[in-house]
Amino acid sequence: MMSEFRLPETAAFDAVVDDLVQRGWSVCPGLLPAPLAQALEQRCRWLWQSDALTPAAIGRGSDEQVISEIRGDHTRWLEQCPPHPAQQAYLQLADSLREALNRSLFLGLESFETHYALYPPGSGYRTHLDRFRDSPLRTVTLVSYLNSGWSPELGGQLRLHLPEQTLDVQPLSGTMVVFMSDRILHEVLPAQAERASLTGWFRRRPDNPLQW
């Protein structure tokens, strides 16, 4: 079925792939088309207002705990949300990016998992790496911002702690950020307004499929 949402041309992913090869991260303002970003923002805010997002935990399995001073967002996996054409389109976009990454980087990325995230005022996410000790398959992180009209005074920047610099990214609607999950230390600075996004991970094929 044709989607009502236009997606970026495959060539738009070339720059992302180049960035990842050269330095392990890429910041792409406007890569998420505006109509799609707006539809996803509406979904995210509607879920938040309907109390359908739950406080996010850190750690995995028996280690899992909610500590809102460390991580304050409320999330819901896309596959657990009521279906919507915008979500279909977003997954299609992620799949094209996955294929582009596989073609050039030979990462063997085989799946994508993503959740909506809403950071209420005052909350952030302290410095961390996305690859869990017991979940080594998360390989590339993809964050898409859904805040139309964000202003820098509101805080809520994604801060990348890079070897060469500290880089702050505004969580402005349409910006997509892609980085290597095991290498790039990052944090979300506390925001003074509700901050909406989609965060996801491309997972690679296990080396030994029986092990995981």
Ligand SMILES: O=C(O)CCC(=O)C(=O)O
């Ligand atoms: O929303 C962001 O800018 C990053 C979120 C994040 O680091 C995470 O969910 O692991």
Ligand SMILES: [Fe+2]
């Ligand atoms: Fe993260």
